[in-house]
Structures are given as structure tokens and as C-alpha cells.
Amino acid sequence: MWMLENAFLIPLVPAISFVVILFFGKRFIGANRVHIVGITALGLVWVLSAVAAFQWTQRVENPSPDAIVEMATHGGDHGDDHDADHGDDHDADLAVVSTDHSGGEHGGGHSSPLIGPVISTFSQWWSNGGIEFAVGTLVDGLTVLLLIVVASISLLVHIYSTEYVKDDRRYVHYYAFLSLFTAAMLFFVMAQNIVQLIVGWELVGVCSFVLIGHWWEEKPNTDAALKAFLTNRVGDIGLLVGMIVLWGTFQTFDIDAINTLISADPGAHHLALLVAACCLMAAVASKSGQFPLHTWLPDAMAGPTPVSALIHAATMVVAGVYMIARLYPVFYEGLSIGTSSINLMAFIGGFTALIGAGLAFAQWDIKKVLAYSTVSQLGYMVMALGVGAWTAAIFHLFTHAFFKACLFLGAGSVSHAAHHTFDMRKMGGLKKAMPHTYRTFVIASLALAGIFPFAGFWSKDEILLGSLVGQKNSYPLMLIFGCAVAFMTAAYMTRVIWYTFHGEFRGHGQPHESPKMMTVPLWILAGMAVLGGVFNLPGPVLEPFGLEGLAHRIQTYAEPSVYLSGLGISHPDPSLNMALVGLALAVSGILVTYLYYWRRIGLHGLTERNSYAKNGYTFLENKYYLDHLYNDVIVKTVKRPIANWANRVNQNVLDRAVDKAGETARDTGRWIYKWVDQGVIDGSVNAAARGADSSGEGLRVIQSGKVQNYGQLLFGSAAVLAIVFVIVV
Amino acid sequence: MLLNQFLILGALLFSVGVYGVLARRNGVMVLMSIELMLNAVNINLVVFGVQHGVVSGQVFALFVIAVAAAEVGVGLAIVLLLYRNRTSIDVEDFDLMRG
Numbered sequence: 158m159w160m161l162e163n164a165f166l167i168p169l170v171p172a173i174s175f176v177v178i179l180f181f182g183k184r185f186i187g188a189n190r191v192h193i194v195g196i197t198a199l200g201l202v203w204v205l206s207a208v209a210a211f212q213w214t215q216r217v218e219n220p221s222p223d224a225i226v227e228m229a230t231h232g233g234d235h236g237d238d239h240d241a242d243h244g245d246d247h248d249a250d251l252a253v254v255s256t257d258h259s260g261g262e263h264g265g266g267h268s269s270p271l272i273g274p275v276i277s278t279f280s281q282w283w284s285n286g287g288i289e290f291a292v293g294t295l296v297d298g299l300t301v302l303l304l305i306v307v308a309s310i311s312l313l314v315h316i317y318s319t320e321y322v323k324d325d326r327r328y329v330h331y332y333a334f335l336s337l338f339t340a341a342m343l344f345f346v347m348a349q350n351i352v353q354l355i356v357g358w359e360l361v362g363v364c365s366f367v368l369i370g371h372w373w374e375e376k377p378n379t380d381a382a383l384k385a386f387l388t389n390r391v392g393d394i395g396l397l398v399g400m401i402v403l404w405g406t407f408q409t410f411d412i413d414a415i416n417t418l419i420s421a422d423p424g425a426h427h428l429a430l431l432v433a434a435c436c437l438m439a440a441v442a443s444k445s446g447q448f449p450l451h452t453w454l455p456d457a458m459a460g461p462t463p464v465s466a467l468i469h470a471a472t473m474v475v476a477g478v479y480m481i482a483r484l485y486p487v488f489y490e491g492l493s494i495g496t497s498s499i500n501l502m503a504f505i506g507g508f509t510a511l512i513g514a515g516l517a518f519a520q521w522d523i524k525k526v527l528a529y530s531t532v533s534q535l536g537y538m539v540m541a542l543g544v545g546a547w548t549a550a551i552f553h554l555f556t557h558a559f560f561k562a563c564l565f566l567g568a569g570s571v572s573h574a575a576h577h578t579f580d581m582r583k584m585g586g587l588k589k590a591m592p593h594t595y596r597t598f599v600i601a602s603l604a605l606a607g608i609f610p611f612a613g614f615w616s617k618d619e620i621l622l623g624s625l626v627g628q629k630n631s632y633p634l635m636l637i638f639g640c641a642v643a644f645m646t647a648a649y650m651t652r653v654i655w656y657t658f659h660g661e662f663r664g665h666g667q668p669h670e671s672p673k674m675m676t677v678p679l680w681i682l683a684g685m686a687v688l689g690g691v692f693n694l695p696g697p698v699l700e701p702f703g704l705e706g707l708a709h710r711i712q713t714y715a716e717p718s719v720y721l722s723g724l725g726i727s728h729p730d731p732s733l734n735m736a737l738v739g740l741a742l743a744v745s746g747i748l749v750t751y752l753y754y755w756r757r758i759g760l761h762g763l764t765e766r767n768s769y770a771k772n773g774y775t776f777l778e779n780k781y782y783l784d785h786l787y788n789d790v791i792v793k794t795v796k797r798p799i800a801n802w803a804n805r806v807n808q809n810v811l812d813r814a815v816d817k818a819g820e821t822a823r824d825t826g827r828w829i830y831k832w833v834d835q836g837v838i839d840g841s842v843n844a845a846a847r848g849a850d851s852s853g854e855g856l857r858v859i860q861s862g863k864v865q866n867y868g869q870l871l872f873g874s875a876a877v878l879a880i881v882f883v884i885v886v
Numbered sequence: 887m888l889l890n891q892f893l894i895l896g897a898l899l900f901s902v903g904v905y906g907v908l909a910r911r912n913g914v915m916v917l918m919s920i921e922l923m924l925n926a927v928n929i930n931l932v933v934f935g936v937q938h939g940v941v942s943g944q945v946f947a948l949f950v951i952a953v954a955a956a957e958v959g960v961g962l963a964i965v966l967l968l969y970r971n972r973t974s975i976d977v978e979d980f981d982l983m984r985g
Contacts, residue, residue: 853985860985865916865977869908 158216160209161275164294167205167304168343171311174198175336182329192319195332199312199339206304213301217272217714225270271719274300276349276413293349295412298715299482299551303346306558307472309685311339313678314467317566320674321463321573331371331461338364342472346479350410351400354480358396358444361473362389368468369460381459388453392443399436402429403487412483419486420723427490434491437480438501445477446532447539448509452783455520455528458579462569465524470531470565471558478538478554485547485717489724494545498630503543507638509536512781514645518652519777522579523568526653530605531561533642537620540639544632545726546623548693548712553620555711556604556612556689563601563682570594570671570679571657575664581653586662590669593676595658597683602654604686606647607743609736612689614743617643618736619693626729643739647746655754695731892933900926913965913975917958924954 160166174194182191216224278293315335322331341364345357370382400410406429407415419430441447446454457469468474481488481502492500513533520526534557541550572579574591588595604611607618621643624635662668670676696708712728752758779785859870899922906919928947935943969975 857985860983862981862984863978864980865908872904872908 158212158275160205160212161216161296162277164209164275164277164296164300164304164347165279167202167209167308168340168347170198170202170205170340171195171336171343172340175333175340178329178336179333182333188329189324191329191332192315195336196312196315196319198336199308199315202339202343203308203312206301206308209296210301210305213296213298214714216275217298220270220272224272271722272297273719274413274717278349282352290352290410291350292353294347295349296347297717299479299717300347302551302555302711302715303479304343306555307339307342307346310467310471310558310562310682311335311342313562313681314463314566317466317569317675317678318461318463320672321569322461327371331368334364334367335464335467338368338468338473342476345476348412348483350412351403351415351484352410354412354483355396355400358440358476358480359393361468361476362386362393362444365389365457365468365473368464369457371461371464372459378459381453381456385453385457388450389443392440392450395436395439395443399433399440402433402436403484405429406433416484416486416717416720419490420720423486423490423724427493430487430491432491434488435501437484437487438505441477441481441539442505443477444480445474445535445539446509446513447477447505447536448512449783451509451513451532452780452787454532455516455525455780458522458524458528462524462565462572465528466562466565466569469528470561474531474535475538475554475558478535478542478550481539481542482547482551485542486720486724488542489545489721489726492543494543495628495725496630498627498632499634500543503540503624503632503635506536506538506540506543507635509533510540510642511536511638511645514642514649516777516780517645517649519774521581523571523581523584523653523657524565524579526581526649527561527564527568530564530646530649533646534561534605537617537639537642540635541620541623544624544635545628546620546729547721547726548709548716548728549616549619549623551715552693552711553613553616555692556616556686559682559685559689560601560604560612563597563679563686564605566675566679566682567594567598567601570675571598573671573675574668576666578664581656583664584657584662585660585664586658587668588658590662590667591658591671593670593679597676597679598658599654600683601686602650604689606650606747607643607739608647608747609740610687610690612686614736614740615690615693615695618739621739622729622732622735625732625735628727640738640742644742644746647743648750651747651750652754655750659755697731697733889933889937892929896926896929896933898926899923899929911976911978913968913977914962916977917961917965920961921954921958924950 174197178186178191178194182188182194186194274295274297276293276295278291280292282290282292284290315332318331318335322328325331338361341357341360345354345361348354348357366382366386369385370379373379373382403415404410406426407418409415419426438447439450443450443453454469454474458465460469488502489495492502494500494502510533513529513531513536517526517529517533520529534553538550538553538557541547541553568579570591571584571587571594574587574594575584578584600611604613607613617639621636621639624632624639691707693709693711694707696705699705699708776782859866861867903919903921903923903926906922907916910916910919928950931943931947931950933943935941935946965975968980972979
């Protein structure tokens with residue numbers, strides 16, 4: 158299990174690659190060859206991640222006695238095969254944690270052993286006021302799943318980018334920041350404590366900002382970068398407050414300790430967890446594009462398309478989903494997911510999924526359609542977590558990463574061919590010119606729409622099933638949202654395919670297929686879009702083939718049952734009916750759109766004829782006026798009073814304080830001048846001079862200059878002394 | 887022994903000299919008064935030498951006479967130069983060092 162304990166190597170590789178590319182790229186490697194460094198590093202990362210994933214599966218399949226949590230030394234296998242890096246104190250820490258584990262009341266009805274995460278604490282980072290900040294890694298199934306996703310997509314995006322941003326003026330910076338982003342994301346997913354979580358969270362945010370504004374010469378791009386960054390700052394406040402509340406409640410930053418403490422005693426600290434969960438939801442809303450802070454994500458499409466695929470579709474935006482999954486006991490207990498039939502997280506997720514899907518219909522920019530689709534799918538994941546379907550959410554995260562990256566890279570390929578436009582009104586009929594792009598795009602769209610047997614079908618089905626069954630109660634509203642979104646997703650993706658690949662070509666020039674460096678990653682991702690579902694197939698599907706042992710692999714490997722079992726989370730039994738309903742919705746979505754565009758059936762021109770429909774369309778086109786609400790209403794109404802208030806504070810408090818200080822200093826100076834300088838010092842000097850003057854004035858009488866006078870004095874005094882001498886002696 | 891008489895004579899002579907030095911305005915007279923004072927001292931030296939039966943008192947007196955001769959030479963030269971410069975030998979006129 159060497160790789161799991163030394164997982165820090167995985168983010169270290171792209172971090173080194175970042176430094177090498179940024180500082181030595183141009184001079185020593187050559188500006189147009191820096192991608193070699195990036196791709197090599199990512200290849201290494203991918204191999205290391207794969208090794209880590211393999212070792213994790215080994216750990217779950219054949220748990221060594223110390224990997225099982227009920228035993229007294231969970232995860233403490235450092236002693237036998239590897240002990241140099243971690244001191245004894247670390248083992249002592251683990252022993253304390255393990256005691257808490259075994260004190261918990263989990264294991265009720267759980268037959269399979271609970272596999273603890275591999276925690277490696279390397280050193281104290283710093284300590285302040287008696288609080289110790291550690292740095293280390295926490296590796297479990299969720300982490301290695303994210304490692305694989307990030308490494309795979311980042312590697313493919315690196316390869317794809319060699320063509321897409323070829324001859325870009327900031328080629329070196331582009332690759333440097335791709336590396337930095339990868340390092341930050343990998344660091345984030347293996348954070349051992351919530352402080353590291355915050356650091357990774359902010360690092361990926363910065364990389365997102367830099368890469369959105371990659372072409373900063375154009376104002377909209379810098380605006381989009383700033384919007385993304387500032388919107389994320391809004392959520393970051395929630396992140397900080399939430400983390401502080403968690404610390405205040407548990408007196409520890411350790412993720413493992415927090416999760417263990419909650420699952421050991423689920424009823425305790427309900428109010429604190431509620432506050433923490435609500436604050437963290439704000440962070441999730443900003444990072445993962447949830448309503449009402451999703452507005453930055455479509456604008457983030459100003460960045461290069463591979464960046465959109467990597468950061469704004471597959472990896473960074475799932476950071477919020479990952480954080481919920483990582484700290485799931487906090488949310489599960491705080492929002493009472495197990496016992497309610499609607500809660501904040503489920504509602505925000507479901508609502509986001511719905512409005513995102515709605516907006517995808519009114520966009521002409523292919524990337525914006527995909528961006529709203531991402532918003533919608535992220536909503537799906539959050540909703541799944543909100544209804545207690547942890548595995549379904551992570552499964553969907555996994556499959557979505559691949560097919561959405563495929564769609565984005567496909568859109569990039571289209572734009573590469575169609576003279577760098579993303580406007581679908583200038584596309585059309587590209588099916589013949591770009592066969593590879595067309596096929597992969599259709600495959601990924603079918604996966605996104607949830608058509609059997611593509612990856613999205615399995616994960617979406619699990620989410621719908623999770624909403625239907627719920628935990629104690631079902632989540633009916635979430636089920637309705639989910640079904641509506643399933644229908645809408647299929648419909649808007651069909652619309653995109655119609656406008657982009659079918660009909661007449663509406664652009665100018667001769668579209669052509671993209672080079673191999675772009676189509677090969679597309680095919681790999683399309684392959685994952687087809688096969689991604691096999692990683693968590695339900696048991697009944699596999700039974701006819703005698704492969705029941707391979708069912709629910711993600712649930713088996715990725716789910717941190719050591720934390721979740723104490724909460725009593727149940728898994729719904731697979732339901733054929735639910736799967737059929739979901740499939741029927743998706744197929745009908747495709748069918749309706751197909752009839753509308755290909756067969757010209759339906760209410761064409763409705764938006765021109767019917768004022769209600771027109772208003773509705775305008776409402777969608779303006780993105781529910783959320784941007785207007787933020788910029789014109791909230792920002793304007795808040796900006797003016799804040800500015801006035803700040804001005805008043807500046808004038809009355811700060812300036813007055815400065816003025817007062819100045820005046821006081823001036824008065825003190827005057828007083829000192831008058832009394833000390835003039836009075837004491839000059840006075841004494843003058844008095845000395847005056848004394849010398851007057852004494853000299855008195856003595857000058859004697860100094861007559863006449864020798865005889867001096868003689869008189871001399872002899873007079875001698876006579877006096879003589880007389881005194883005579884009298885005394 | 888006529889010691890007292892000689893000492894009184896010396897004292898009187900010294901006092902006359904002092905008076906001359908302090909009161910006379912003529913520079914030459916001042917110099918002469920100094921000679922009186924020196925000779926008063928000479929009387930004392932001789933008398934004490936006789937009193938003690940040694941000759942060193944008289945030897946000292948001879949030394950003093952020799953030094954006095956040199957002194958009056960310098961003094962008269964100064965008076966002569968003063969006269970040349972200021973056409974006066976009145977010591978009251980020479981008060982350039984007055985404060």
C-alpha cells in the first residue's frame with residue numbers, strides 16, 4: 158500500500174511540472190515544446206493514480222487486519238512495511254482516532270468489514286494559539302476515484318490542447334497553469350484536514366480565474382474571469398464560516414476525526430451542523446454552479462475550450478460536490494437528510510437542475526448550452542446527495558466527467574473547424590465534414606441524455622431511484638424535478654445536434670475534420686461515455702451473466718462506509734420500473750425534438766405568435782434576469798449605500814482620527830517649543846550667558862590695565878594675608 | 887645684636903620702595919623704587935647671614951645686585967622705547983589692557 162501512504166507524490170508531479178514549464182519552459186525547452194513536460198507529468202500522474210486505485214481495491218478486497226476499523230489499529234499499517242517517514246506520534250494519533258471508531262455504534266447489520274482511509278500526516282504545518290495545523294493526505298475510495306477522473310481528463314485535455322491552442326501567444330503559460338490546476342485539484346481531493354481543503358479550493362479557483370482570462374486582451378474575457386472569481390468569493394465566505402463552525406464544534410480540523418465523531422454520535426450538535434451545512438452550501442453553490450450563484454459558469458466559457466472541458470465541466474466544478482461527499486456526515490445530520498422529505502440541499506440541487514436545463518434551450522452558443530447542461534447536471538449530483546444517494550451522486554460525477562468533457566472537446570473541435578465560432582446559427586451540416594467529431598458528440602449526448610446502455614443511463618437512473626426511495630421518506634418533489642430534467646436534457650441535446658451537425662451549413666469557408674491529436678482524446682472519452690456505467694452496474698443486470706461479483710463496484714470501493722454506516726444510510730434496491738420510466742422520458746425528449754426539427758412537426762413560430770410563449774422565451778433568453786438582478790438591483794442598491802457609508806466613515810472616522818492625531822501632535826509640539834525649548838533649554842543657556850555677562854561686567858572694574866593698580870591689589874592682599882597670618886599664628 | 891634695627895631699616899626701605907612703585911607716575915622713578923625694594927631685601931639677606939655666621943647671605947646679596955643691574959638695564963630700555971613711541975613715561979597713560 159505504498160502508493161496510498163505516499164499519495165502526496167501525485168500532486169507533487171504536476172506541481173514540479175508547473176515550476177519547470179513556467180520558469181524554464183521558454184528558455185530551455187522551447188515555447189512550442191512545453192506540452193511535452195506537461196503530458197509527461199500527467200502520464201506519470203495517471204500511472205501513479207492507477208496504482209493508487211489498484212492498491213485501494215486490494216485494500217478493500219483483501220483487507221489486512223489493520224485496515225479494518227473495528228480493530229484497534231485502523232489504518233496503522235505503517236509499522237510493519239514502512240515506518241521511516243511517519244513518527245511514532247502519528248501512530249499514537251491514529252490510535253486515538255481508532256478508539257473513537259470502535260466506540261461508534263456502526264456495524265448494525267453490516268456484514269462487510271469497514272475499511273478505514275489511509276491517513277498520512279507528514280508534519281505540523283504551523284501552530285497558533287495552541288491549535289495545531291497539520292498537513293497530510295487522506296486517501297480512500299472517494300479520493301482515488303477523483304484521482305483517476307482528474308488524471309485521465311487532464312491528460313486527455315493536455316493532449317488535445319497541443320492542437321487546439323497551437324501557436325497561441327501564451328502557450329507556455331497555458332500549459333503551466335494546466336499543470337498548476339491539476340496539482341491543486343489533486344491536492345484538494347486528498348486533503349487530510351479542512352484547512353488543506355480550503356487551500357486547495359482557493360488554488361483551483363485561482364487557476365480557473367487565470368485560465369478563463371487566458372485571452373485577456375478582449376474585455377468580455379477579463380470580465381468573465383472577474384465574475385467567476387468574485388462570485389466564488391461570495392461562496393468562499395460561506396466556506397470559511399462553515400469550516401470555522403465545524404472547528405468550533407469539534408475542536409479539530411481533521412476530516413477523519415470530524416466524520417468519525419459525527420457518525421459515532423449522530424444526534425449531537427444538530428444546530429451547529431445545520432449552520433455549518435448551510436454555510437458550506439453557499440460555497441458549494443458558488444463553486445459547483447448551483448442556483449443562485451451559478452451565473453458565473455456560463456460566462457466562464459470565455460476561456461479556451463479544453464479549459465472549459467477540464468475545469469468548468471469535469472473537475473473543478475465538482476469540487477463542491479466532492480466537498481459534500483467528503484464531509485457527508487456534516488450535511489447528512491445538519492440538514493436531516495435521513496428523516497426529511499425535502500431539504501435545502503436537495504431543493505437547491507433539483508431547482509438548479511431544472512433551471513439549468515431550461516436555460517439550455519434558449520442559448521445559441523454551443524458552449525453555453527453545454528455550460529447550462531453542466532449546471533443542470535451538477536444540480537443533479539447535489540440533489541442526489543441531498544436525498545441521501547451518496548453513491549449515485551459520485552457515480553454520476555464519474556460518468557458525467559467523461560461524457561461532458563467529450564462534449565466540450567467536441568464543441569471545441571467543431572469551433573476549430575468552423576472558423577472559431579461557437580454560434581450554432583453559423584454551423585449546421587457538419588455531420589459529413591467531421592465524422593469523428595459527430596460520432597463522439599452523439600455518443601456523449603446519448604450518455605448525457607441517459608439512453609440505455611450508455612454511462613449516463615446508469616447513474617441518472619440511480620439518482621432518480623434515490624429520490625424515489627429516499628431514506629426514511631421519499632423525496633417526491635426531487636423525483637418530479639429529476640424526471641423533468643431527464644426529459645429536458647434529452648431534448649436540448651437533440652436540439653444542439655440538429656443545429657450543429659444536421660441541416661444546411663450556414664457558416665462560410667470549408668469545414669474540415671480536426672487532426673488526430675484532437676479526435677483520439679474524443680474517442681477515448683466517447684469510449685468512457687459508453688462504458689462508464691459498468692463500474693456501478695446493479696446486481697440484477699449482471700446476474701444472467703454470472704457476474705454478480707462485479708455489481709456496484711463504485712459503491713463497494715468508493716463509499717466511505719466507515720463514516721456513512723454510523724448514519725444508517727441505506728441503499729435502494731434496483732428497480733426496473735424506475736429505469737424504464739427514466740429511459741422513456743429521455744427517449745420521448747429525443748423523439749419530440751426530433752419531430753420538431755427533422756419532421757417540422759409541432760408549434761413552429763409559437764414564440765412569434767403567442768405573447769405568453771414569447772415572454773417565456775425572452776425570460777429564458779435573459780437567463781431569468783438573474784444577471785440583471787445581481788448587477789442592476791443588488792450590486793447597485795448595495796454599492797451606493799456602501800460607498801456613501803464608506804465615504805462617511807472615511808471622512809468622519811478615519812480622516813478625523815488622522816486630523817486629531819495631527820492636531821494633537823501640532824499642539825504638543827507648540828507646547829514643547831514654548832515651555833521646554835524656549836523656557837527650559839534656551840532659558841538656562843541665556844541665564845548662563847547673562848550670568849557670565851554680569852560677572853564680567855562686575856569684574857572689568859578691576860581690570861584697569863594699569864600696572865600700578867594691579868600692584869596695589871597685589872600688595873594690599875599680601876598685606877592683608879600677612880596681617881591674618883600674624884593674627885592667626 | 888642690632889638685628890631688629892636692621893630688620894626695621896629693611897622694612898622701612900621696602901615700604902618706601904613699595905610706595906614708590908605704587909604711587910609714582912614717572913616710569914624711571916618706579917624703576918628706582920624697585921631698586922629700593924631689592925636693596926631692602928639685600929639688607930635682610932646680609933643681616934640674617936651675619937646672624938647665622940654664614941657668608942651665603944652676602945653672596946646672595948651680590949647675586950641680587952647683579953640681577954638688579956640686569957633688570958634695571960631692561961627696564962630702562964623699555965622706558966626708553968615707551969618714550970619714543972608715546973612721548974611719555976607716565977605709567978598712568980599705559981592702560982591698553984583695560985577691560
